[in-house]
Amino acid sequence: MTPDRKHPHVAVIGAGFSGLMTAVHLTTLSADLRVTLIERRPVFGRGVAYDTRDPGHLLNVRLDNMSAFPDRPDDLADWVAARDPAPAPHDFIGRGLYGDYLAAIRDRAVAKADGRLTLTPAEALALDRTAEGWIVSTSDGPVAADAVVLALGNLEPATPPGIDPALRTSALYVENPWALNPRSMADARRILVIGTGLTMVDTVLSLRAPGRRFVALSRRGLVPRAHSVEVLAPSDDVFSGGPSGLLAQVRAASARQDWRAVFDRLRRVARDLWRGWTPVERSRFLRHLRPLWDVHRHRLAPTIAAQVEALRATGDLTILAGRLTESHLTDTGAQVCWRPRGGQDAVCEGFDLVVNCTGPLSAVERSTRPLIRNLLAKGLIQPDPLGLGLAVDEAGRPLDVAGRPVPGLYAIGPLTRGAAWEITAVPDLRGAALDLARRVTADMTA
Structure with a gap:
């Protein structure tokens, strides 16, 4: 060699x-x-x-x-x-x-x-x-x-906390949503999707069927926003400073024009802003603002967003905010418990299938x-x-x-x-x- x-x-x-x-x-x-x-x-x-x-x-x-x-x-x-x-x-x-x-x-x-x-x-x-x-x-x-x-x-994919090992190794749990075969899920009527981002949208649209209901759960219950139907005029706003100041600037700019144009402009300078932040500022952004960034930055095509809204309107898709606490494999399916955001008492429900859409490690x-x-x-x-x-x-x-x-x-x-x-x-x-x-x-x- x-x-x-x-x-x-x-x-x-x-x-x-x-x-x-x-x-x-x-x-x-x-x-x-x-x-x-x-x-x-x-x-x-x-x-x-x-x-x-x-x-x-x-x-x-x-x-x-x-x-x-x-x-x-x-x-x-x-x-x-x-x-x-x-x-x-x-x-x-x-x-x-x-x-x-x-x-x-x-x-x-x-x-x-x-x-x-x-x-x-x-x-x-x-x-x-x-x-x-x-x-x-x-x-x-x-x-x-x-x-x-x-x-x-x-x-x-990262395994969400609270997934019981017996459930994780069963046919009722899908760790990698990109590997599932929709045709093999024909008997599943009630499906829990863990995560409410872009992967959740892909999964729900691929698995939707008459009589099938989805519950999507994430810490904040935030769903990706939609692109505008029309192409927007570009923003010329200037952004600077740390995460808190940046949030105030974005809110002010979004009051003057479509927020999508604001985020498109922000994305072009995001790398320079990130590199200018201290490790503490970066950590603060990840802890407090990253979920908001993700749903505004990574958007849905308008036609896809309309389909998601239609599923929510009919009750075929329910979006929940909460923290998964535990899960169990039972004789009749998967029993999953979560604590709603802002609440103290856990809610437990049964599902025919649990799909992990929390994203990669x-x-x-x-x-x-x-x-x-x-x-x-x-x-x-x-x-x-x-x-x-x-x-x-x-x-x-x-x-x-x-x-x-x-x-x-x-x-x-x-x-x-x-x-x-x-x-x-x-x-x-x-x-x-x-x-x-x-x-x-x-x-x-x-």
């Missing part, structure tokens, strides 16, 4: 949006680089979010802001324009269609790279430093590389992924102090147990949220992928 110094080799672990686009940029920025894209799932490029054919799963960003290339804003619009019928530029297209777009980018990049981009369907299990670079141990054998990019996406030390466990054991990574994935520097490089960036090791995506905060949506990730590819290319060709 002697390295080829004339043609450095970069291993990118993870082939969702971040990994795919980093690999694509690496192969186009330098004709000397070779890239191996390693993905444990059988699909390269789509990731979990865009690997769906459910017509109810729509993007929560308009088509005209979802190009995969920051310097080619019309790339997606041009691609869909060739389809029949062609969506309008301000439409919210299906996530499966967007997955097709990413697959087309992947296939075009593989062909253009002329052998310099290799797709390896395998799970990365371990990572070792050598005198020459790195060895990635995979389920399909070792891969030698001069540099490694961790594009791991979201970690596995962010505390890497709790992950069961072999690669994460391996990197932690070797001290090559450490958890972010606020529990937002990996501890990384402002360039997104993972910090080892001594707090130093590891030469030749890079990271991108949700696990770098501790440094960037806004790094989960395509409008943020596309720029990050290009920036990272430029950084890696410069390091490898210096």
Whole structure:
């Protein structure tokens, strides 16, 4: 496994949006680089979010802001324009269609790279430093590389507190909502969904059926807000200061104009604001304001929001605010108890199915992924102090147990949220992928 110094080799672990686009940029920025894209799932490029054919799963960003290339804003619009019928530029297209777009980018990049981009369907299990670079141990054998990019996406779902082990291992509990098969749930009439965010919406719309009732429970009972039907004029407000002052500024700006335009403006400066806050301010934001940020920032397509409201109006979907306290597997189903927000006495009810929609783990030390466990054991990574994935520097490089960036090791995506905060949506990730590819290319060709 002697390295080829004339043609450095970069291993990118993870082939969702971040990994795919980093690999694509690496192969186009330098004709000397070779890239191996390693993905444990059988699909390269789509990731979990865009690997769906459910017509109810729509993007929560308009088509005209979802190009995969920051310097080619019309790339997606041009691609869909060739389809029949062609969506309008301000439409919210299906996530499966967007997955097709990413697959087309992947296939075009593989062909253009002329052998310099290799797709390896395998799970990365371990990572070792050598005198020459790195060895990635995979389920399909070792891969030698001069540099490694961790594009791991979201970690596995987090099990909510209060889920009894017997229920958790039963057929009445779904830990990962992306793995459930709606056809296998035909007998479930009353379903509890833990979480009231975007994943809850996807789950309810996928499982809805005549006579079926849903209860969705979260600490605050907040549901994602809707995008405006019309495209809004952009806001030119200026935001600064800590979380408390920022909240006052947002409220004042929202009194003058549509709050959606305010949040769109705020999102563009969120990274700079986050980086200017002290650890105490960041912690205060996460504790008090994050739920409000999430439901206003990560919005629903208007048609999807209308469907959710219709389900609530008919009583088919009930949203509750409370804390899950305990659960039990019984002879007739699942008995679940929660304490309503602001109340003292627990409420207990029976359900035919419980679906966990609380989202992925962010505390890497709790992950069961072999690669994460391996990197932690070797001290090559450490958890972010606020529990937002990996501890990384402002360039997104993972910090080892001594707090130093590891030469030749890079990271991108949700696990770098501790440094960037806004790094989960395509409008943020596309720029990050290009920036990272430029950084890696410069390091490898210096």
